[in-house]
Each structure stands twice: as structure tokens, then as C-alpha cells.
Amino acid sequence: MLKTFTLTACLLGLSSLAMAKPxxxxxxxxxxxxIKGTPDSSQFQIKKRIKVAKGTYGSVVELYPRFAxxxxxxxxxxxxxxxxxxxxxxxxxxxxxxxxxxxxVKWNTPVDCKALGxxxx
Numbered sequence: 001m002l003k004t005f006t007l008t009a010c011l012l013g014l015s016s017l018a019m020a021k022p023x024x025x026x027x028x029x030x031x032x033x034x035i036k037g038t039p040d041s042s043q044f045q046i047k048k049r050i051k052v053a054k055g056t057y058g059s060v061v062e063l064y065p066r067f068a069x070x071x072x073x074x075x076x077x078x079x080x081x082x083x084x085x086x087x088x089x090x091x092x093x094x095x096x097x098x099x100x101x102x103x104x105v106k107w108n109t110p111v112d113c114k115a116l117g118x119x120x121x
Contacts, residue, residue: 033113034082044105048074051101076104
């Protein structure tokens with residue numbers, strides 16, 4: 001009887017731990033402005049060329065959060081010479097994967113993405 005009570009108490013304790021909601025501190029989604037061409041170079045400081053890819057099938061849209069995060073990691077808030085497409089991987093006859101690249105830059109003034117002809121990612 002004591003073994004059954006102990007086992008039941010342990011299982012109840014474990015089930016309450018499994019049901020407990022973990023505390024998550026979600027960070028707000030990062031956004032960047034992606035511009036296809038190269039604007040006037042006096043408006044920004046070049047940080048680094050960046051590239052993000054997925055290993056398998058998928059949409060370029062799936063890469064947006066990682067691309068924005070990577071741009072912010074290198075100190076940029078805008079990406080110039082932005083390009084995104086489906087590319088062949090190592091095994092070209094089997095795998096086509098999404099790839100995004102561009103140059104992360106730090107814009108000197110507040111950014112109006114639509115006025116610059118870019119898209120908000």
C-alpha cells in the first residue's frame with residue numbers, strides 16, 4: 001500500500017511538472033528593410049555581407065526571421081543589394097532550397113522603407 005501511494009504521489013508530481021507552463025521571455029520580432037539595389041552611399045555605413053539558406057525545400061518567407069536576426073547581429077537595420085531565390089543544393093537533381101543574401105548596412109537617418117523602394121521583412 002505504501003509503495004502504491006508513493007508511486008501515485010510521484011506520478012502526480014511529474015504530471016504537474018509536465019503541465020506547468022515554462023516561463024518564456026519572447027523577444028519582439030526583428031524587422032529590416034530590404035532594398036534590391038544600391039542607394040546613395042552617403043546615407044549608410046556598410047556592416048557586412050550576409051547570407052541565410054535553408055538546407056531543404058521551403059519558401060523564402062520561412063527565412064525572413066533568421067535573415068532579419070542576422071542583419072541585426074552584424075549591426076545593420078537595412079539590407080541593400082537584397083536578393084532571394086530558390087537554388088540548387090549539393091545534389092542539384094534532388095534538392096532545391098531557398099537562399100537569401102545581401103549587404104547589411106546601418107542607415108544614418110530614420111528609415112522609410114517604402115520611400116526607399118524596399119520591402120519590410
